Amino acid sequence: MTETSYSNDSISSSTQLLRQVMRRLQAGWRTIVILIPFLWLLIFFLTPFFIVAKISVAEVVIASPPFTKMIEWTDSGIMTVRLVFDNFLYILNDSLYSSTYINSLKISITSTILCLLIGYPIAYGIVRSGPLAKKLLLFAIILPFWTSFLLRVYAWMGLLADQGTINNLLISLGLIDEPIRMLYTEFAVYVGIVYTYMPFMILPLYANMEKLDGALNEAAADLGSKPTNTFFKVTLPLTMPGVIAGALLVFIPATGEYVIPDLLGGGNVNMIGRILYNEFARNVDWPVASAVAIVLLFLLVLPMAVYQHYQGKATEEQ
Amino acid sequence: MAGEPTASETPWLDQDAKPFICIKGVTKKFGEFIAVNNVDLDIYQGELFCLLGGSGCGKTTLLRMLAGFETPTSGQILIDGIDMSNVPPYERPTNMMFQSYALFPHMTVEKNVAFGLKQDKVPNDEITDRVHDILKLVELQDFKKRKPQQLSGGQRQRVALARALVKEPKLLLLDEPLAALDKKLREQTQFELANIQEQVGITFVVVTHDQEEAMTLSSRIAVMDKGQFMQTGTPTEIYEFPESRFVADFIGSANIVEGKITEDNADHVRVSTDLGEIYIDHGQSTKEGSRVWVAIRPEKVHLSKKPPSKKGPNQAEGMVDDIGYLGNTSIYKIRLKNDRIIDVTAPNQIRPKSRTHQITWEDKVYLGWDASSAMLLKK
Numbered sequence: 140m141t142e143t144s145y146s147n148d149s150i151s152s153s154t155q156l157l158r159q160v161m162r163r164l165q166a167g168w169r170t171i172v173i174l175i176p177f178l179w180l181l182i183f184f185l186t187p188f189f190i191v192a193k194i195s196v197a198e199v200v201i202a203s204p205p206f207t208k209m210i211e212w213t214d215s216g217i218m219t220v221r222l223v224f225d226n227f228l229y230i231l232n233d234s235l236y237s238s239t240y241i242n243s244l245k246i247s248i249t250s251t252i253l254c255l256l257i258g259y260p261i262a263y264g265i266v267r268s269g270p271l272a273k274k275l276l277l278f279a280i281i282l283p284f285w286t287s288f289l290l291r292v293y294a295w296m297g298l299l300a301d302q303g304t305i306n307n308l309l310i311s312l313g314l315i316d317e318p319i320r321m322l323y324t325e326f327a328v329y330v331g332i333v334y335t336y337m338p339f340m341i342l343p344l345y346a347n348m349e350k351l352d353g354a355l356n357e358a359a360a361d362l363g364s365k366p367t368n369t370f371f372k373v374t375l376p377l378t379m380p381g382v383i384a385g386a387l388l389v390f391i392p393a394t395g396e397y398v399i400p401d402l403l404g405g406g407n408v409n410m411i412g413r414i415l416y417n418e419f420a421r422n423v424d425w426p427v428a429s430a431v432a433i434v435l436l437f438l439l440v441l442p443m444a445v446y447q448h449y450q451g452k453a454t455e456e457q
Numbered sequence: 458m459a460g461e462p463t464a465s466e467t468p469w470l471d472q473d474a475k476p477f478i479c480i481k482g483v484t485k486k487f488g489e490f491i492a493v494n495n496v497d498l499d500i501y502q503g504e505l506f507c508l509l510g511g512s513g514c515g516k517t518t519l520l521r522m523l524a525g526f527e528t529p530t531s532g533q534i535l536i537d538g539i540d541m542s543n544v545p546p547y548e549r550p551t552n553m554m555f556q557s558y559a560l561f562p563h564m565t566v567e568k569n570v571a572f573g574l575k576q577d578k579v580p581n582d583e584i585t586d587r588v589h590d591i592l593k594l595v596e597l598q599d600f601k602k603r604k605p606q607q608l609s610g611g612q613r614q615r616v617a618l619a620r621a622l623v624k625e626p627k628l629l630l631l632d633e634p635l636a637a638l639d640k641k642l643r644e645q646t647q648f649e650l651a652n653i654q655e656q657v658g659i660t661f662v663v664v665t666h667d668q669e670e671a672m673t674l675s676s677r678i679a680v681m682d683k684g685q686f687m688q689t690g691t692p693t694e695i696y697e698f699p700e701s702r703f704v705a706d707f708i709g710s711a712n713i714v715e716g717k718i719t720e721d722n723a724d725h726v727r728v729s730t731d732l733g734e735i736y737i738d739h740g741q742s743t744k745e746g747s748r749v750w751v752a753i754r755p756e757k758v759h760l761s762k763k764p765p766s767k768k769g770p771n772q773a774e775g776m777v778d779d780i781g782y783l784g785n786t787s788i789y790k791i792r793l794k795n796d797r798i799i800d801v802t803a804p805n806q807i808r809p810k811s812r813t814h815q816i817t818w819e820d821k822v823y824l825g826w827d828a829s830s831a832m833l834l835k836k
C-alpha cells in the first residue's frame with residue numbers, strides 16, 4: 140500500500156464518519172420538528188384542560204384557591220382522592236344552564252348561517268374581481284383586525300344606542316318619531332357576532348374558491364346547465380370544504396362569546412360565556428365555572444369531530 | 458372513395474349550398490393583443506373541419522367564440538342560420554371538449570358523462586344506456602366509478618371526449634382531442650370519430666397540432682398563423698398546392714428556394730434559382746423577373762448515383778452529408794456545391810444485404826424531379 144492510497148483511505152473513512160454524524164443530526168431534527176407542536180399542545184392546551192377538568196370535580200370553599208384539593212393525605216399517611224360530580228349534576232338539572240346552552244347554540248348557529256349567507260357572495264365577488272380590486276377587497280376584509288376588538292364593539296354600541304347614530308339619523312330624516320330599541324337586544328348581539336366573525340367566514344371561503352377552476356363553470360354551461368343549476372351542482376359542492384371550515388371558525392368562538400352578549404346584549408341576552416364569567420368572577424364558584432366550561436367544550440368538540448371525519452373522507456378521495 | 462367526389466361531399470364548391478357555420482369578419486382582441494384577426498369562414502353540415510397551427514396562433518380562442526365563452530370584438534358568428542351574438546353557451550347547439558378537459562372533480566366518470574344528458578331532461582334509463590355505450594366506445598367502462606383524479610392523463614382525455622360526444626350536438630368542438638393518447642388508441646379513436654361523424658352527421662371543428670391527424674381526419678383544413686387564416690382547403694390542396702412558404706413549410710416538410718421567373722408561358726414556367734433552372738409544367742400569371750419561391754417536397758426528389766443521361770432543368774448534384782434512417786424511409790441530407798442542403802426522402806424498398814445503405818455518406822449523387830413536382834409560391 141502506497142502513501143497516497145493510505146491517505147485516500149483515511150479521507151474516505153472520515154467522510155463516512157461525517158455522513159453518519161449528518162444522518163444522526165437529521166434524525167435529531169426530525170424529532171425536534173415533531174416535538175415542537177407536541178410540546179405546544181401539551182403546555183398550552185392539554186395542561187390547562189386538565190387543570191380545568193380537575194377544578195370541575197372539586198368543591199367550592201372559601202379559601203385561596205377557592206376549591207378543595209383533589210388529593211389529600213390523612214394524618215395516618217393514607218392518600219384520599221376526592222372527585223365531586225355534583226357540579227355537573229347541578230348544571231344539568233338547573234334549567235337556567237340548559238336553557239342558556241340552548242340559547243347560545245341558537246345564537247351561534249343562526250349567526251353562522253347569517254355569516255355564510257352574507258360571506259359566500261362576498262367571497263365569490265372577491266374571487267371574480269380584477270387583480271387590483273381583489274387586493275383592495277382582501278385588505279378591507281383584514282383591516283378591522285388592526286383596531287381593537289373591544290373598540291369595535293363599543294363603536295357598535297354608539298351606533299345602535301337609543302340616542303345613537305342610527306336612531307338619530309332615522310329621526311332627523313323623519314322616518315321614525317321614537318328611537319327603535321336596538322342596543323341590549325338579541326338583534327344587537329347578532330349584529331355584533333356576524334360583524335366580528337365575518338372575516339373568519341370569508342377568508343377560508345376565498346381560499347377555497349380561488350383554487351376553483353373557472354373552466355368547470357364553462358364546461359357546465361357548455362353541457363346545457365343554467366347558471367343557478369351550475370351553482371348548486373358544481374360550485375357549491377366544490378366549495379363545501381371552505382363552507383365547513385368557515386362555519387366552524389365562526390360557530391366555535393361564537394358559542395362561547397362573552398364580550399358581545401355582555402356589551403351589546405346587556406342583561407337581556409343570556410349566553411354561556413356570561414354565565415361562566417358570572418360564576419367565576421361574581422360568585423367565585425370556580426368548580427361550577429369549570430364544569431360549565433367542560434360541558435361547553437364537549438358541545439363544541441362534537442361538530443369538530445364531524446368536521447374531522449368529513450375532512451378525512453375528502454382527503455381519502457383525492 | 459371511388460371516382461369524382463359528388464357535390465354533397467364537397468359542399469364548399471357548391472354555390473347554392475347553405476353553410477352550417479358562418480364566421481364573418483371575426484376579430485378578437487385581448488386588450489391591444491389581437492388573438493384572432495378578421496377571420497372569414499364557412500363550414501358546412503357534416504364536415505370535419507380542422508384548425509391547424511402553431512401554439513398561440515388563436516385556435517382555442519376561435520373555438521371558444523363558437524362555444525360562446527368569448528364574444529368577438531367585431532364580426533359575427535351564425536350557427537344554423539342563427540346569429541349567436543346574444544345566445545349564451547348553455548343555449549347553443551354546441552358541445553366543446555376542453556383542452557384542459559375541465560372534468561368535474563367531485564363526480565365519478567359516469568356522472569361526468571351523464572351531466573349533459575341530465576340537463577336535457579333525458580329519461581334515466583336512456584341516460585344509463587347512452588353513458589354505457591359511449592364509455593364502451595372510449596374503453597372506459599371499467600373506470601366509471603372512479604373520480605377524475607384517479608385516472609391517467611389519457612383516460613381523463615377520453616372522459617372529456619365522451620362527455621362532449623354523448624350529447625350528440627349539432628356541432629362538436631374538440632380542442633386537441635387526442636393529444637394525450639398513445640398512437641394505437643389515437644388511431645382507433647380517430648377512426649371512431651370519423652365513424653360517429655358519418656353515422657350521426659354531426660359537424661366537427663377540431664383543433665390540432667398534429668398535421669398527420671388533420672390530414673387523415675378532416676374534410677378541410679384551415680392553417681392559422683398569428684390569428685389569421687393562411688390557407689383553407691382539402692388536405693390534398695393544402696399539401697400539394699400550398700399558397701405560401703408558411704403553409705408549404707408548416708404542412709409536411711419542403712425544400713424552399715428563392716428564385717426569379719425567367720420565362721412565363723401559359724403552360725409552363727421557368728425559374729432560375731440556387732438549385733439551377735427549375736421548370737414547372739403549369740402556367741402562373743406572374744411577371745417575368747419577379748421574385749418567387751419554389752418548394753419541392755423531399756419525397757418528390759429522385760436520388761441516383763448515376764448521372765442523368767442528358768442535361769436539362771430540374772437537375773442538381775451534390776454529396777451525401779447525412780442520412781437519417783426512419784425504418785420505412787430514409788432522409789438524406791444532400792450538400793450541393795454552393796453548400797445548400799437539400800432534403801430527400803426515399804422509401805427503403807430493398808432490405809440492405811449488408812447493414813449499410815446503398816447510397817452512403819460522402820457519395821456523389823444526382824438529384825432530379827418531375828416538372829409537375831415543384832410548387833411555385835408567390836409569398
Ligand SMILES: Nc1ncnc2c1ncn2[C@@H]1O[C@H](COP(=O)(O)OP(=O)(O)OP(=O)(O)O)[C@@H](O)[C@H]1O
Nearest residue numbers: 487490492510511512513514515516517518519556
Ligand atoms: N384571456 C386571455 N387574455 C389575454 N390573452 C389571451 C387570452 N386568451 C388567449 N390569449 C392569447 O391569445 C393568443 C391565442 O391563444 P389561444 O389559446 O387561442 O392559442 P392556441 O392556438 O389555442 O394555442 P395552443 O396550441 O398552445 O393551445 C395567445 O397568444 C394567448 O396568449
Ligand SMILES: [Mg+2]
Nearest residue numbers: 516517556632
Ligand atoms: Mg389551444
